[in-house]
Amino acid sequence: MARHAENQNWKLVASDLEDLIGYNLKRAYVIVRADFREALGDDGMSARVFSALSLAVEFPNITQSELARMMGIERSGLVSIVDELEQRGFLNRVAVPGDxxxxxxxxxxEGRFACVEALKAVRAHEDALLDVMTAKEKETLLKLLKKIRMRGEG
Amino acid sequence: MARHAENQNWKLVASDLEDLIGYNLKRAYVIVRADFREALGDDGMSARVFSALSLAVEFPNITQSELARMMGIERSGLVSIVDELEQRGFLNRVAVPGDxxxxxxxxxxEGRFACVEALKAVRAHEDALLDVMTAKEKETLLKLLKKIRMRGEG
DNA sequence: TATTGTTATACTCTATAACTATA
DNA sequence: TATAGTTATAGAGTATAACAATA
Known part of the structure; x- marks a missing residue:
């Protein structure tokens, strides 16, 4: 059976995957994710560990619950992330007087230093990967992605 | 210890996560993915199953290896996807004379019908989710995402 | 030798539910 | 009762390596 099917339904489908924001978002994300891993190397931090460290550096004394909320994941999922960061010597769990x-x-x-170094590497890789885009285009892309985030993260 | 740390390293880090394309891509992707799942309901197809069905409808008689290549995943990972599509009665594995x-x-x-219906639901949900963006902005976003894809899928 | 489909296996990421110790 | 951190567990999604059948 060739493309001229009995009904015309296939026409509504053909290549329509390519017009979905979600599909393109995922495909692009997969590429950038692979680039990120390459940037930090085989024994480097994963994306979520790097994100956690970055936010912990940006908001020192943050609690795990707050950090999880900020990252959009569950409290329980953050435990192993913080475990790894503590094992790497990048941060410490410190008791808080009063609660x-x-x-x-x-x-x-060392954690702050590692964070900056990792960021440099990620930026350099991202710049190289996205050298097909102009600065203006990257800015536009960021703006549009943030628009989606604003919609979903309220 | 407040933000005026001993060194100035934190300044290079603070909120720089927000300027990374990869970070924003992932956060936006998570939102759209949740929206997709809601669109197809609890017993609906997952994103990858829907993608596989769409491509199988668009390219009838495609082989699993070709489809896997097209989706950017391994052959082995496609087996369970095709299993599910066959169980749902959306497609069949058919012997090919000559090889x-x-x-x-x-x-x-039924598979073609389900594909069209699913696409309608996904589109409707995506339109509702992204109603904060103009048609022009969505078009721009698609163009930029495809630019990244071209770079990585080349 | 190379390729197709397949199985077995493991790893990452994430969610849910329950527990403890506090509040 | 409610919250913070934790554990146990399970489920996607994916990759690697090996295998049998076939080319």
């Missing part, structure tokens, strides 16, 4: 339930995440000097 | 290794993927009438 013995919470533990503040305090980045170490 | 007994390959099995052509032939969508059923």
């Amino acid at each position: 013995r339930r919470v533990q503040a995440l305090v980045p170490t000097q | 007994r290794r390959v099995q052509a993927l032939v969508p059923t009438q």
